[in-house]
Amino acid sequence: MKRTEKITLAPKEIEFFVSPDGNDAWSGRRGEPARGGRDGPFATVERARKAVRDLKKGGILTRPARVTLREGRYFLRRPLTLDARDGGSPSAPITWAGFEGERPVISGGRRIENWTVEKLNGRTVWVSFIPEVKSGRWYFKQLFVNGARRSRTRLPAHGFYRVAKLPGVTKKTRYNVKQDSFVFKAGDLRAWKNPGDVEIVAFHFWVASRMGVKAVDEKKRTVFLDRPSISRLTDCFQSGKGAPYCVENVFEALKTPGQWYLERKTGKLFYLPLPGESPETAEVIAPVLSQVLKLSGTAKQKVQYVSLENLTFSHTQWDLPRDSAGFGQAAVGVPGAVVFENAECCALRRSAVEHVGTYGVEVKSGTMDIDIAANELADLGAGGVIVRSGSSRNHIERNHVHHVGQIYHEAVAVIVMDSGGNEIVHNHIHHTFYTGISAGWKWGYMPSAGFGNIIEYNHIHDIGQGILSDMGGIYTLGVSTGTRLRYNLIHDVNARTYGGWGIYLDEGSADMLVENNLVYRTNFSGFHQHYGRDNIVQNNIFALGRHEQVARGRVEPHNSFTFRRNIVYYREGKTFGANFAWYDHRTDKLVMLKKKDVMLRIKNVAFRDNLYFNAARKPLDFMGFDFKRWRALGYDTGSLVADPLFVSVEKADFRLRRGSPAQKLGFIPFDLSQAGL
Secondary structure (H helix, E strand, O other), rough: OOOOOOOOOOOOOOEEEEEEOOOOOOOOOOEEEEEEEHOOOOHHHHHHHHHHHHHHHOOOOOOOOEEEEEEEEEEEEOOEEHHHOOOOOOOEEEEEEEEEOOEEEEEEEEEOOOOEEEEEOEEEEEEEOHHHHHHOOOOOEEEEEEOOOEEEOOEEEOOEEEEOOOOOOOOOOOOOOOEEEEEEEOOOOOOOOOOOOEEEEEEOOEEEEEEEEEEOOOOOEEEOOOOOOOOOOOOOOOOOOOOOEEEEOOOOHHOOOOEEHHHHHHHHEEEOOOOOOOOOOEEEEEEEEOEEEEEEEEOOEEOOOEEEEEOEEEOOOOOOOOOOOOOOOOOOOEEOOOOOOOOEHHHOOOOOOEEEEEEEEOOOOOOOEEEEOOOEEEOOOOOOOOEEOOEOOOEEEOOOEOOOOOOOOOOOEEEEEOEEOOOEEEOOOEEEEEOOOEEEEEOOOOOOOOOEEEEEOOEEEOOOOOOOOOOEEEEEEEEOOOOOEEEOOEEEEEOOOOOOOEEEEEEOOOEEEEEEEEEEEEEEOOOEOEEEEOOOEEEOOEEEEEOOOEEEEEOOOOOOOOOOOOOOEOOOOEOOOOOOEEEOOOEEEEEEHHHHHHHHOOOOEEEEOOOOEEEEOOHHHHHOOOOOHHHHHHOOOOEEEEEEEEEEEEOOOEEEOOOHHHHHHHOOOOOOOOOOO
């Protein structure tokens, strides 16, 4: 007798629709308005949230539910917050999604309308009066016209000014000394008519300080700031050279099409249009909210099994506290436009976060198993994703994160802070002013939760862009047992003064594996460890460092790292950089040890089975010794100096041709064709 198997069908999904053409009095069960206007989709996302909550009243949801948004913009008066009442279960998840083929935008902004056209300095300018600005209830620093960010007025129009002098500051002044005034070069600044509208952005060390102007004394060439800078306004530790800076939101500088100026005292917004733009047809949006969507439960009642798909989140504004010019590193105090807090098993997929003044996505404490996948995170005031302490096991995959740090230049594209078990894989990251990916975030050897993070198959490039210093394509901090940095493609890392590194293991980075990475075209070394413990660096290619190729910052009484089976290829600079020297923060000096102390400089670092090659055919310099003498000292046992026979360095094709001497050393070729998206 034939056996019959029972087939169980998945329960049918309950679906609600939201549309700009909808009505909150309707059922929300139709995707389009019915004839006669008797039924159709909801008009607001808040009404859809209520409908889902009503489904759950009196019991557990037994069928999956979906809220589908139709094409259009949904302007919020307050962030859309989903809590435990809005969550689902493994068998009945809840999805908020855009209609297939459409692109709904959930916006934290507001349209600017009622333009008048006037003449200003012989130019046609649009002017809009905003009562809330004049009354002090609203102020914004971003403007988006026809879906693109527009800049506030900027001086100089290109490049930067330089701080001319810092009274009382010398090279010996500690780097964390702050300034609330400085002397400028004659002609750079003026006593403008609205100094309270003007903001100075100074780029120093690894941060950018944002400071309002209190007054400008043209005779003494001194500008007085409304708050102290983050740290000393010089380029870097060993330089007393004044920091570069620019000036934003100067009324008298409104001369370049596409720029704008907001005047507090009159509440007037001035916009100098681009050719072809019309006040009758242009969509002009300014941000109001600091966050757009929050999945926020409590420690006892988590929000669970909610997915966000095919949605766009835009237009947020967040301002620094009145006494702050910024944060000590990575813009860590800036929130996200989309926030997960006390959430589990939730997701943001195939969506976009763009045109915001904050981080794109923020994962806060009490959160785990968040899937952030296949999104575009672009044109961001801060970074793409920030994962904070108290969360774990998050998955950040196949995201395109680019053009970050538009306001907070020191932001990181993807940063994981004292959080473990996360996977950061197959992301494409580019055009940052600071670091690409960062993990760890416990200084020194203190206890850390940042263990077991996987950072693999990411494509990271155009990092730094010559604006800030002390950064890496991948940057780590603290004890990170079990963390793996593998199969990453990193190139074109360019710092302003120092520290444009490819892979940068900073303070206390420990117990990590750095393997099968390709790093090239960095203005400092491809690999740099400031200080750390028991890291293994093997089977990588480090190529075309401009100043150096491999570096270490501090000698310690334990094993720093093991460097084996790597290929080091270059044309300029040194084989080994500042290892072997370090920045002494107590004296702000670069300490270079003498040649006779070479054994101290290379203490507790193991080199073996590596392949080195200077393509300029110049002698290699191993801490002042040639390769033969270096080997005689007991270092680089089994290593060679020879051409690795790359297919084409000019075309950035670092595959090995047949007969490469690297394979004799045990180097195993690896495939990075799958790196990135």
